[in-house]
Amino acid sequence: MTLRIDAHQHYWQIGARAGYWPPRELDAIYRDFGPEDLAPELAAARISGTVLVQSLPTEDDTRFLLGLADKTEAVCAVVGWVDLKATDAAARIAAFAAHPKARGLRPMLQDLPDDAWIDDPILDNAVAAMVEHDLRFDALVMPRHLDALYEFARRYPDLRIVVDHGAKPRIAAKAVEPWLSAMTRLALLPNVHCKLSGLWTEAGDAGDPTVDDVIRNRVRPYVRVVAELFGARRLMWGSDWPVLRLAPCSGGYGEWLAACEADCARFLGAEAVPDVFGGNATKFYRVGDFLRHA
Template sequence: MSKRIDSHQHFWKFDPVRDSWIDESMSNIQRDFLPEDLEPLLSENQFEGCVAVQASQSEEETHFLLDLASKNDFIKGVVGWVDLRNENIDERLKFFSDQKKLKGFRHVVQGEPDDFMYGEAFRRGIAALKPFNYTYDILIFERQLPAALSLVKDFPNQKFVIDHIAKPNIKSETIYSWKSGIEEIAKYDNVWCKISGMVTEADWKNWKPEDLKPYLDVIFENFPIDKLMYGSDWPVLNVASDYNEVVKTLEDYISKFSIEDQNKVWFENANGFYEL
């Protein structure tokens, strides 16, 4: 069994006001999810570590995740939040720069207007990341792919990774506009993609692995194999599945790949992208 890294998961102490996106339809994740909840799932599925990704938009969130990472060796990296539009963004990045496990940043762009990534202040923040060797996770819906494409073109030296394959509408089986966006953005050398968050875009109650296959096909046909990494999106995945089932779905899909290529998806690519 090769090494494995879960490149995308979250921790939180549930707060109904701050975490209002976790509504009643997601009642089974309206509780705390902490390292002691994840560690047994990782070891059961042969993962040696994970990358904890921000779920709320505050520097407190970044500190919270870094604190968990300092106490839990299996948390190999943190993708935090900082206000990229802040005029003193350089100062904020410098402040965090001694935190070895802080690998990059993310903003919940899916909750912003579609032109958000064209904003001058946001782009100034993106430009500030490279000198500190920080990565950027792109969290969008498929309709925001054109803005993401513009971003990755304009910052060719910045490392980007697309979270949740850009959230196609798997439940309604629409694929074409998303597919053409993926075909374009996958051409850029500075873009990686996380195979994550798919079950929550499918029909929560009734999805089957074959519902995901056309979308996985597009991802694997367009991105080079060394740009793809696995992420569970735990605990959000619990609204539609469980940890073991999500792992098994990808295991089955890539079972015909060479061992070398499987290792890239499970470990090497995330390890290299985040410099874990």
């Protein structure tokens, strides 16, 4: 039996985010979110476990997430943050990797002033440490970062990389290029995977959209692209909860899951659904042992 995995969700304490996103005016997510908030959604959707992903570029936040993982059975992997260009990056990575649920790192590339930050050989030591400790690299990028990400992924073929949120295509503007061309080239690299997550919140807020409008007229063409580019073995579903609460429609966790399952069956075939919604994340983040003994 294939387990169902949410490959991308967040927890945070709003009091620890002074000076960081989200701003106060985003009422739907400007508060604390913890395991007790997500638990009903996981139960209703029959999700076996989650990948908890950092949302602050601080080691304090990463320690907070690892502490939650210690107490939360449903969290089976943590993607944290380390300064990958620090002179002691290898030691910091080793310390992170010592935690039994540490599975990956994410440098929050979308927020850095240099779009080519990742295309830098100074990362050699950090990447070597990640490979040594069997850690994954989550790439939080936008279309403008994809050329640099391609060079990075090509330089480090032994590093397993996943593109978060399909690289956040400009869905609200109905823009396909340069995202499509860049993603097509990136998908040719076998070490690169992609998360089917975060797309509803890129759909914009024109008018008063219904769930059906968002799915059929806005998001589905982009889901089709990532499904066809990465296929049934390199695509994994994530909720991006609680950021999902910002989606410009009445859809919630269950609706996003159901919409993605239907579209994956449409574009990849029903036999691909168990992999996209659990199997691939289980293998990518090495979480099978936690779930088998839960």
